[in-house]
Amino acid sequence: MTIKPVISHSLVRSSDATVANWNERLIIDMVRREGGTTRRYITANTHLSQQSVHRLVDGLVSRNFLHIGDSVINGRGQPSPLININAEAVYGVGVSINTDSVRLSIADLNCQEITNLKVDVDPANRDSALPILRDAIYECLETNDIRKDRVLGVGVAISGYRMGAKDVFVTPEPLETWSNTPLIELFETAFQMPVWVENNATAGAIGESLKGAGFAHSCFAYLSFNSGFGCGVIYEGKPFCGGFNNSGEMGRLYTPDQMLHRPALGELLLRLGKSGIHIESIDKLYTNFNPNWHGVDEWIAEVKPQLNLAIRALRATVDPTAIVFGGEAPPVLKRLLIAACDELDLDRYGREITLPAYIASDLPGDPSTIGAALLPLKDCVLT
Amino acid sequence: MTIKPVISHSLVRSSDATVANWNERLIIDMVRREGGTTRRYITANTHLSQQSVHRLVDGLVSRNFLHIGDSVINGRGQPSPLININAEAVYGVGVSINTDSVRLSIADLNCQEITNLKVDVDPANRDSALPILRDAIYECLETNDIRKDRVLGVGVAISGYRMGAKDVFVTPEPLETWSNTPLIELFETAFQMPVWVENNATAGAIGESLKGAGFAHSCFAYLSFNSGFGCGVIYEGKPFCGGFNNSGEMGRLYTPDQMLHRPALGELLLRLGKSGIHIESIDKLYTNFNPNWHGVDEWIAEVKPQLNLAIRALRATVDPTAIVFGGEAPPVLKRLLIAACDELDLDRYGREITLPAYIASDLPGDPSTIGAALLPLKDCVLT
DNA sequence: TTAATAACCACACTTTGTGTGTAGAAATAA
DNA sequence: TTATTTCTACACACAAAGTGTGGTTATTAA
Structure with a gap:
């Protein structure tokens, strides 16, 4: 059983049920990396024509991924309205499971960490950890006033290496309880959200690729x-x-x-x-x-x-x-x-x-937790 | 100045001037790897629908990359005509420049080596080597009855590592004459054909990826x-x-x-x-x-x-x-x-x-030469 | 002989891009 | 002030490349 996305219908494309197609993701990520930009800049820095950029940006604005801001003057000619990320459009939740701690984090579409906290569970005991983690996630979303239909899913970072499938890990001995189990199904059942699983070093690398x-x-x-x-x-x-x-x-x-x-x-x-x-x-x-x-x-x-x-x-x-x-x-x-x-x-x-x-x-704290939170964003709306 | 492809107009797509788009290349490479197959098999093993496979195969047959052979019966239902590679559709030429020898090779669309010979030139002397190599290439094409408008281009394998641009190498000292020069322009001018340049180990790897x-x-x-x-x-x-x-x-x-x-x-x-x-x-x-x-x-x-x-x-x-x-x-x-x-x-x-x-x-002889000949094929018509 | 199955193929349709052309807004240059 | 330039905005026709529907045909199994 695969858990379906729980995000709002208004954020999902009717044609193929994805959140954004590749060119839309190119544009979202360019706006994000530039910290706001103009259609002119996007046209000049992608393979897309002025008309295509216009249409795509239009669609993303109407689906609330982007905002139109003030116009900026760039010499002669009509000023360009600034295109900004709507940071609150969608969120990613991150969980990192380390030998000595379990952390939880939420990231917005700007890849900014909204919150990062240590969850008081014993990582060595899977059965007790899962429901506590689920409650912590939902509580954390509520505390930060984030509607569930804005959450793309949960990224999980865990130490260890993979064995066979992409979501079956062999973990260090203290985390033995998470070994040799298909983790996606496990977490999706527990969290009732789509789940991504990644090695903690790679999660850190992904965080670095988006923010550093x-x-x-x-x-x-x-x-x-x-x-x-x-x-x-x-x-x-x-x-x-x-x-x-x-x-x-x-x-x-x-x-x-x-x-x-x-x-x-x-x-x-x-x-x-x-x-x-x-x-x-x-x-x-x-x-x-x-x-x-x-x-x-x-x-x-x-x-x-x-x-x-x-x-x-x-x-x-x-x-x-x-x-x-x-x-x-x-x-x-x-x-x-x-x-x-x-x-x-x-x-x-x-x-x-x-x-x-x-x-x-210079990402602060534990990079694998923030990296984990970025996994859903990276996989659904960024490049 | 970039050398334009010299291949026949009938082999080039009118829409974007490439030899084959990605789905066409998927199909060509699948037929090649299978040593001939059916549309049924292609449909089952790609993301493409039956209709799309039919249309794409049709186009490739009419452009002579593929042949329709006898039908095979696979149980109930109408038998499937075999789809085969037309090995003579296009060719790649390969040149490898080693410290102690220069070799020349031609590969067909089936990635079979048509010929492989040692060229009697001193690799240490660039200016004398280039015209001799050019003559050897054209002579070799003639000997094997290969029309120039069937040749995608020349792949060159050379030892050394890259510096800056993708076609500027730092070579071992005996090959000093090829160092720090944009090789694509050099070879394209000499050969009057499109040129690909690759490190000899990577050329061997590409050969292995296509044949082994x-x-x-x-x-x-x-x-x-x-x-x-x-x-x-x-x-x-x-x-x-x-x-x-x-x-x-x-x-x-x-x-x-x-x-x-x-x-x-x-x-x-x-x-x-x-x-x-x-x-x-x-x-x-x-x-x-x-x-x-x-x-x-x-x-x-x-x-x-x-x-x-x-x-x-x-x-x-x-x-x-x-x-x-x-x-x-x-x-x-x-x-x-x-x-x-x-x-x-x-x-x-x-x-x-x-x-x-x-x-x-178990690729025979010098794998980097055959790998070099496969570079144009890999880059234009295979995956 | 008949039903089931698979290949083949025509056609309408969708998505997603392009190019052309036009109108208008705002900054700069003369 | 006026003309020029640059850029946005938008309509429209078009093209490439896929999909789904449904009908025809060839072959095998019952």
């Missing part, structure tokens, strides 16, 4: 420093999933020996513990991090070879134009990790080669 | 064992080029120290030479290879760690469903290399994970 590095890069790798260490790849603006849908599963790069020294924050917590600094969760690390703590420099030195190996592997295979340092690492730590990267910008004949940009993600 | 592993895999990595060691990635049936267009440039994976022990056949020739076995070219290695030669086992052991690192890097980032061992390595050597691959099929909790298939390519 994606403005300048259409092919980049997103390093996700969480309890573990993962990676999401964006190619041609879309998530790259590979053959078995496990692209970016960095554990497969390392030998068992190297695994112990990979840049996973869970390992950092252990090292800090040994130095007498006891941090109980990645959450707390984010808020309390001090780069002068005893053990930080040592850990950076310890993981540096594995971090550089990951970057070499990405450059050799994916060849991204940017590598984004994200996940739940504290901002200062991201900068320390970037500083630890070797800059191998010469080929074997000593000729210069272009390096990818190393970027510290 | 591509029948079963839409995402695979193609390891190209040549004088150097490269890789081409196919994703969703198409070449994956990454952000800077240098996906698969495996040199970037290795440290300078590892580079000396990477699985490049040029290095094998050096090791064999030290053992008193003097092979003058990769060509000769292909025809005369003996796995019992002193030095072969030692070389396999020497490169094994770097080969496995490449595979780990590919599995972590691209996650292909197959890894094809190709390039100019002799068949026996490919099998030895496959045997040297560790099979890391357990995750860090000891759970089983699906391995990619390790496949020895």
